Each structure stands twice: as structure tokens, then as C-alpha cells.
Amino acid sequence: MNLAGKTAVVTGAAKGLGRSTAIRLAESGARVAALDINREGLEQVREAIAAAGGEASVQVVDITDNAAVEAAIAEILAAFGHVDILVNNAGSGWHKQTPFKDTPNPDWEWILDLNLKGTLYVTHALLNHMAERKYGKIVNVSSIAATTGIPKLAVYAASKGALVAFTKSLAMEMGPYGINVNCISPGLITDEKVAPPTTGTFLGRKGTADEMAYLIEFLVSDKASFITGVDYLIDGGRVLGPKGV
């Protein structure tokens, strides 16, 4: 993919899928504005991008803080002049699994704040800018939890389902402004914190962050110009059936 001349904002870019995406987009020529709460991880991403000959800015921003998000986006626009690509990747909440009836409010409010409202804040801060330029590529990172549901992760699944609905609705609203809005729904990504007895996939393994980043790279490129409002399951066949290997 050729992303030369494009500027991409990636949230949750300090590690995992966000880090892989930031590096992938930079390797394809995009200037990357990486947002995260993890300063050390952000610096490592900046170094990795610089070592590969790319350009990145990093900002420590909590995306659940709307004022901080607006300030960060204003800073990015002042520095880079324009933003073409937004990857709403920052998200969490799958590590602590409890039945909803036993989940106290604070435990689920922060999941909604981060996974749903954080994405809304960042998107809202950029949308008028993209609309004025009649150009934008937005990818939201959901989860197969939005399609299958997952017991003991009801709030996480709800937040990710909301992102799919948001993606489709926004794609309809913003199509006339030249803005494509899509969504990816990963299955399990390699992560030592999550060690299920089986992967549940038909490929017999978990996915990697790089495999997810390749799909995002395609969706934010002009090669995907006629694709909008789609939720891409990228899960090694996990949702095809209950068995997997």
C-alpha cells in the first residue's frame, strides 16, 4: 500500500495491535501520530518508526478525557496540517472476566468510557476536518465478541457491538463527504495474558497483531476506496463453529 503523504492517527499505539498498526502504516509511508497513556511504549514506537526511516509524533493522551483528546488533535493538525486516517484501536476490558450480575458499576463504566466513548471523542474531534477536506479513512477496532457474545464479558461485548453499529451509521452519514468508515473484529490475538485451553480457531492458532495490521493498512488505503460500513471478522475461522482446534 502506498500511504505517502498521508497522516494517520492511531490510538492505543504503544503496544499490541496499535503498535503494529502504527509501524505498518509508517512503513507504507504515512506520518503517524501515536496516542496512548503509556509514555515508554510510545517512545519505543517512535524509535522503531524512526529506525525504519519513517516519521511519527507521540502524545500521552487518555482518550476518555474529551478535552485532552481535542487538545491533542488540535496539536496534531497544527503540526502536520491534515489528518487522512484514523485508527480507533485503544480498548481493553477482556482480561477480567465476571458474570454481569457480579460486576460492580465502576468495572463496567470504565470499559464503556474507553472502548466506546473514547472512540467517539477521537472520531468527533477529527470528523469536521475530514469532511471539509472530503477525504478520510476511519477504522474502528471491535472484536468477534460483538458477533458471538462472550459469557463473563458482557460489557466488553456490548461496547464492541456498539462500535459496529457506530461504524455502520457513521459510514452512511459520512459517505457523501468522501469518508470511508470500517471496522475490524479480531478474534484472539497472541497475548500471553490470555491463555485459553484451545484457541477456538480452525487454523489452530491465535492471530498476530501484524496480521490485523495488514487488514487495517488495506482498509485505510485508496485500494479500499469502495468499501465502507463493513465489519471485517479476522479470527482464523473462530465464528464459523464452536469446535475449532
Ligand SMILES: NC(=O)c1ccc[n+]([C@@H]2O[C@H](COP(=O)([O-])OP(=O)(O)OC[C@H]3O[C@@H](n4cnc5c(N)ncnc54)[C@H](O)[C@@H]3O)[C@@H](O)[C@H]2O)c1
Ligand atoms: N488482544 C486480543 O485478543 C483482542 C481481540 C479482539 C479485539 N481486540 C481489540 O484490539 C484492540 C487492541 O488490543 P490489544 O490486545 O493490542 O491491547 P493492548 O492492551 O495490548 O494495548 C492497548 C493499548 O491501549 C492503550 N490504552 C489503554 N487505555 C487507554 C486510554 N484511556 N487512552 C489511550 N490509550 C489507552 C494501552 O496503554 C495500550 O498501549 C482493543 O480495542 C481490543 O479490544 C483485542
